[in-house]
Amino acid sequence: MRKFVWTAIVLLFLAGSAYLALNTSKVLVTSKAGAITEAKYMSSVTKTSAGEQLFVSMVMNDSLERLYGSSVSTTTVNNEYTQEKAQYGSSWSSFLSEEETTAKAYKKQIRTELLLVQAVKNYHKVTEAQLKKAYKTYTPKMNVSIITVSSSSKADTVLKNLKAGKSFASQAKQYSGDTTTAANGGKMPSFDSASPVVSSKIIAAAKALKTGDYSKKAISVNSEYIILKLNSKSKKESIGSYRDVLADSIINKWINTSSNSTKIQKIIGKVMNKNDVQVKTSQYPALKNAIDQYIVSTNTSSETSSTSSTSSSSSSSSKSSSSKSGSSSSKSSSSSSSSSSKK
Incomplete structure (x- = not known):
C-alpha cells in the first residue's frame, strides 16, 4: 500500500468533499x-480539525488539478491501480474495506x-548527482504475468502444473x-x-528472470x-531517456x-498562491485560519523544473511515458515510491 505524508488529507478529501456544498437553510x-440544520452542522464541522483539513484538501486538490492535471493521465492512474490490486488477489476487497475506501476513491487518491x-518536482530541485545515482540501479520497463493465490499449497499446485507443461495463461485464469489480470492470462501493465x-x-524477481521464464518459487507479498x-x-x-521517471522517483521518496x-x-502554499486562493467567507474563521497556514508570501515565479537545470540539452529526449506507470506513475508516481511505499 502507498503511504504518503499527505495521505490523511487526501483521504479526508475523498471521504466528505461534498459537505461544503450544503444548502445551509435545509x-x-x-x-x-x-x-x-445544515448551517448548524457546518458551524460544528468547520470548528473541528477534521473539517479544517477537509477544507484545505479540497482547495489543495483543485489547485493541483488546475496546474498539473494535464500531466497525469487516466491511463497512468488505472495502470497503477491495476498493478497494486493484482498483488492482493482475492483479498483486495478486504483491503479496501479495512482502509475504509472504495475503488473509485482509491483511484482518486492515486x-x-x-x-x-x-x-x-517544480519547487524541489533534483540534482544531477541524484539522477546519476538513481540511474545506476534503474531497470526500465518490464512486462510480467502473475498468478496470485491465497495459500502456499495453491502456489505449489500451480508450480506443479507449470512444470508439467501447462501454460501460464491457463493457470492464471x-x-x-x-x-482483472487473470482474465488477461495474468498479464499486468x-x-x-x-x-x-x-x-x-x-x-527483484522480474529483474532476475530471463524472457519467457517463470519464478520457480512463489513470492510472499501482502499475505498472498x-x-x-x-x-x-x-x-x-542512456540516462537522458529516463530523467523524468528518475526525478519522479526521487521526489516520491522525498515526499x-x-x-x-x-x-x-510550504510548497502547497506556493501552489495555492499561484492559484490566487482567497477565502471569501467570514462566517467560518477557522477555515480561513486553516488556509492561512499554507499561504506563504513567497514569489512563485521562482518555480523551476527539477530536471531542467541539470541538463537542458537532454530535454527533448527526456520525456518518458508517464511518471508512475511508466515509472509508474505516480500515489507522481507517482507515485509515487517504492520508493518507500513498496512492500
Whole structure:
C-alpha cells in the first residue's frame, strides 16, 4: 500500500468533499431535542480539525488539478491501480474495506498523489548527482504475468502444473485471485524498478528472470503468494531517456520522508498562491485560519523544473511515458515510491 505524508488529507478529501456544498437553510434531522440544520452542522464541522483539513484538501486538490492535471493521465492512474490490486488477489476487497475506501476513491487518491509529485518536482530541485545515482540501479520497463493465490499449497499446485507443461495463461485464469489480470492470462501493465506500487520483491524477481521464464518459487507479498513470468524487458538506454521517471522517483521518496512535511506544506502554499486562493467567507474563521497556514508570501515565479537545470540539452529526449506507470506513475508516481511505499 502507498503511504504518503499527505495521505490523511487526501483521504479526508475523498471521504466528505461534498459537505461544503450544503444548502445551509435545509433541515437535516429533527427530534424532540430540536432540529439540526445544515448551517448548524457546518458551524460544528468547520470548528473541528477534521473539517479544517477537509477544507484545505479540497482547495489543495483543485489547485493541483488546475496546474498539473494535464500531466497525469487516466491511463497512468488505472495502470497503477491495476498493478497494486493484482498483488492482493482475492483479498483486495478486504483491503479496501479495512482502509475504509472504495475503488473509485482509491483511484482518486492515486491521482492526487501523482499530482502532488508533479507539484513538488517544480519547487524541489533534483540534482544531477541524484539522477546519476538513481540511474545506476534503474531497470526500465518490464512486462510480467502473475498468478496470485491465497495459500502456499495453491502456489505449489500451480508450480506443479507449470512444470508439467501447462501454460501460464491457463493457470492464471484458473487459479489467480485477481480477476482483472487473470482474465488477461495474468498479464499486468508494464512497470519499471522505480514503480511506487509494485513490490520490491516482484521487481527483484522480474529483474532476475530471463524472457519467457517463470519464478520457480512463489513470492510472499501482502499475505498472498505470487508466481510471475517475465514476458519482456526493455533495453536500458542512456540516462537522458529516463530523467523524468528518475526525478519522479526521487521526489516520491522525498515526499515520503516525514522530516520534509513542513517543506511540503510550504510548497502547497506556493501552489495555492499561484492559484490566487482567497477565502471569501467570514462566517467560518477557522477555515480561513486553516488556509492561512499554507499561504506563504513567497514569489512563485521562482518555480523551476527539477530536471531542467541539470541538463537542458537532454530535454527533448527526456520525456518518458508517464511518471508512475511508466515509472509508474505516480500515489507522481507517482507515485509515487517504492520508493518507500513498496512492500
